[in-house]
Amino acid sequence: MPYVDAPKTEITVGEKNPRILIVAADLESEIVSELVKGTIDGLTKSGVLRKNIFVETTDRAERIPALTRDILVESISSNTKSGIYAFPGKEYGYDAVVAVGIFVEEDVPSGFDELSMEAYNAVLDVTLETQVPVVMGILTCYDYEQGLERAGIGRKTKGMNHGYFWATAALSEIRVREMYCHGKSDVSIFEKVRPDTQQMVENAKEYAICCAQWNMEVNSEIVLLLAELLVSSGKATYNTIHVYSASGSFELPGLANYLGAVSPSGGSHKKFEAVFCIGSLIQGGTKHFKFIGDSVELAFKRIKSVKVVSGVLVVSSMNEAKHLAGIEVDGRPGKNIAYELVKELD
Ligand SMILES: Nc1c(NC[C@H](O)[C@H](O)[C@H](O)CO)[nH]c(=O)[nH]c1=O
Numbered sequence: 408m409p410y411v412d413a414p415k416t417e418i419t420v421g422e423k424n425p426r427i428l429i430v431a432a433d434l435e436s437e438i439v440s441e442l443v444k445g446t447i448d449g450l451t452k453s454g455v456l457r458k459n460i461f462v463e464t465t466d467r468a469e470r471i472p473a474l475t476r477d478i479l480v481e482s483i484s485s486n487t488k489s490g491i492y493a494f495p496g497k498e499y500g501y502d503a504v505v506a507v508g509i510f511v512e513e514d515v516p517s518g519f520d521e522l523s524m525e526a527y528n529a530v531l532d533v534t535l536e537t538q539v540p541v542v543m544g545i546l547t548c549y550d551y552e553q554g555l556e557r558a559g560i561g562r563k564t565k566g567m568n569h570g571y572f573w574a575t576a577a578l579s580e581i582r583v584r585e586m587y588c589h590g591k592s593d594v595s596i597f598e599k600v601r602p603d604t605q606q607m608v609e610n611a612k613e614y615a616i617c618c619a620q621w622n623m624e625v626n627s628e629i630v631l632l633l634a635e636l637l638v639s640s641g642k643a644t645y646n647t648i649h650v651y652s653a654s655g656s657f658e659l660p661g662l663a664n665y666l667g668a669v670s671p672s673g674g675s676h677k678k679f680e681a682v683f684c685i686g687s688l689i690q691g692g693t694k695h696f697k698f699i700g701d702s703v704e705l706a707f708k709r710i711k712s713v714k715v716v717s718g719v720l721v722v723s724s725m726n727e728a729k730h731l732a733g734i735e736v737d738g739r740p741g742k743n744i745a746y747e748l749v750k751e752l753d
């Protein structure tokens with residue numbers, strides 16, 4: 408069974424009901440239709456009104472990014488914005504998008520990795536261009552059975568419908584942007600380490616840390632040491648470090664770009680010195696972790712709105728991830744990557 412440490416977040420939508428677009432490839436397929444159902448189910452259970460969930464379809468997963476972009480652009484002129492969070496420049500008719508589809512390696516005789524990478528890169532492009540979070544629900548399976556399992560209808564192992572993950576991811580991305588627009592970040596992770604009173608530090612700068620919610624046991628170690636190093640080196644105080652939760656590592660570039668491009672309305676303008684992106688991608692049963700790892704690194708390089716420091720681990724086991732987060736495993740001391748990340752500021 409693949410390793411899964413998915414976010415435990417349960418989200419209930421607020422007063423403003425979000426508008427969610429699902430762009431699905433090949434709705435005729437039993438896998439995709441089940442994944443779309445799972446996504447809709449997850450969204451409505453969290454309080455999204457069914458009338459605010461829109462499903463558009465195409466025949467092939469590689470067409471999802473272009474179709475998503477077209478629908479988003481068209482929605483600018485519509486009169487149906489929810490206004491949950493600010494879009495810089497243009498406002499779209501949807502607060503988040505879930506891309507749903509599947510590539511099966513067995514069915515792609517050559518170029519499977521290229522096909523998948525192109526789709527992942529193109530989905531991230533849409534997010535970076537529009538600032539609308541597009542959640543990655545395109546499965547990259549070795550065979551059909553793996554797809555059935557991830558749709559919760561496996562024949563050997565039933566599995567879990569991943570549509571629920573994607574529903575949560577879409578809503579988390581909306582929530583974190585909404586919080587940011589209200590001048591809020593989530594510093595609860597510092598509760599145990601943050602002193603009650605803080606010295607005034609001259610020239611303390613504002614930093615953001617975006618932290619993926621998958622594999623938090625690992626990510627939290629990196630975030631805590633990173634903050635400690637920023638504070639002990641006099642670059643920041645705990646008050647000038649702001650933590651924002653991204654759903655998974657795939658959501659990190661979109662969130663970092665958003666923080667760089669948008670000033671929160673109502674709150675003070677935050678111009679971050681740098682945005683650190685922390686996540687750990689641990690190999691599951693498919694190449695999903697690798698495609699995400701490669702596509703997010705490329706996307707970080709395309710971000711111009713702010714300096715981004717990537718701390719996304721792409722590893723084959725939880726023990727490897729723990730090692731890079733400074734956690735001792737089987738008597739072998741770990742080496743936290745936070746030490747390397749702060750050096751990137753110099
Ligand atoms: N398996 C891991 C994930 N998966 C989730 C994706 O990052 C993403 O949130 C989802 O595809 C929706 O867009 N994320 C991690 O950070 N680490 C993993 O091991």
Ligand SMILES: CC(=O)[C@@H](O)COP(=O)(O)O
Binds near residue numbers: 557572693
């Ligand atoms: C949904 C995920 O990101 C996670 O389940 C990846 O694992 P797998 O490669 O087995 O689909």
